[in-house]
Amino acid sequence: MYTQPMLKEGSLKNKVIVVTGGGSGLGKAMSIYFLQLGARVAITSRNLEKLEKTAQELHQKTGGEVLAVACDVRQYHQVEEMLQAVLEKWGRVDGLLNNAAGNFISPTERLSAGAFDVIIDIVLKGTKNCTLAFGKHWIKEKQEQATVLNIVTTYAWTGSAYVVPSATAKAGVLAMTRSLAVEWAKYGIRFNAIAPGPFPTKGAWDRLLPGDLKEKFDFKKKIPVGRVGEHQELANLAAYLMSDFSAFVNGEVITIDGGEWLKGAGEFNMLEAIPEHMWDMLEAMIRGKKK
Ligand code: HXC
Ligand code: NAP
Secondary structure (H helix, E strand, O other): OOOOOOOOOOOOOOOEEEEEOOOOHHHHHHHHHHHHOOOEEEEEEOOHHHHHHHHHHHHHHHOOOEEEEEOOOOOHHHHHHHHHHHHHHHOOOOEEEEOOOOOOOOOHHHOOHHHHHHHHHHHHHHHHHHHHHHHHHHHHHOOOOEEEEEEOOOHHHHOOOOOHHHHHHHHHHHHHHHHHHHHOHHHOEEEEEEEEOOOOOHHHHHHHOOOOHHHHOOHHHHOOOOOOOOHHHHHHHHHHHHOHHHOOOOOOEEEEOOOHHHHHHOOOHHHHHOOOOHHHHHHHHHHHHHO
């Protein structure tokens, strides 16, 4: 069931949505579903060749209108140009999905200042650049409704060792989401975030689980529901948050991780390791103390 499309046909009809990092991985998966639901979608990232190939593929798959625009989200002027390209093509924009990211595992003491910066610049500054440019446009045009959806991670609030620049940046994106949800609601702009657990993509796995780390640190083992995420179930959630069905959801971060982060957090969750037959003995020991 969770690999099936969820929303009814036409749920995003007439909407123009920009997906940063839409040429690959989760951005591509969400773009496909937005198109299937009737949206027109601009996919944007640094690599135009990759984007054009993806745009062609998405158009063939869905019959929808796709625009590929090169834009490094770290550069504010490029973001403004990307927005102009979308407006020239379709005359409006309704949704922004801040999905572009950079990340790699490393002990923090091994990072140069530039290595720390590159992640902060793509994730936090990139999200800020897009949000500011699009927000100014919507406010100036007095557009009635617009939606920003930010992709964070569960370690935006728990933090995580070995991906410290990413955790720092995603925490900032989450703070931005919640802050602007309140400040810009008066302009009709909604802000929400999704915090995915592991959803295998080439971009993430190459940088987070290189070589045989994939086998050594199998994510499935630390996820209570016993599996990693399917792209369609993330796309279902993203489409709902982009659509008018979620009009009263504002400032929310929705976790979609099979219970992974809570498993790491709960004080006694390690008792999962105790086999069924030992519970009789443990119960007897506890009850015995009462006497
Ligand atoms: C240490 C590194 C490094 C590494 C790069 N650097 N890789 N340092 N370990 N593995 C350093 C460089 O030496 C340089 O330092 C600085 O970082 C910038 O590197 P560049 O290669 O010049 O940067 P750039 O070409 O802009 O590439 C950005 C990138 C790259 C982030 C380094 O990996 C990239 O393009 N990533 C985009 C896609 C991506 O990361 N996807 C995964 C998202 S997954 P100096 O000192 O010379 O400046 C994700 C999932 C989270 O977020 C949750 C999962 C469960
Ligand atoms: P991905 O395929 O590597 O996606 C990252 C995208 O960002 C790429 O398309 C990349 O395209 C683009 N990008 C990177 N730097 C950019 C820049 N400076 N300007 C514009 N675009 C840039 O990885 P993914 O797994 O799909 O990740 C997508 C999102 O999900 C990210 O926000 C990530 O943090 C989040 N996430 C993923 C997982 C997971 O398990 N996969 C879990 C939690 C959260 P170019 O290289 O062409 O620029």
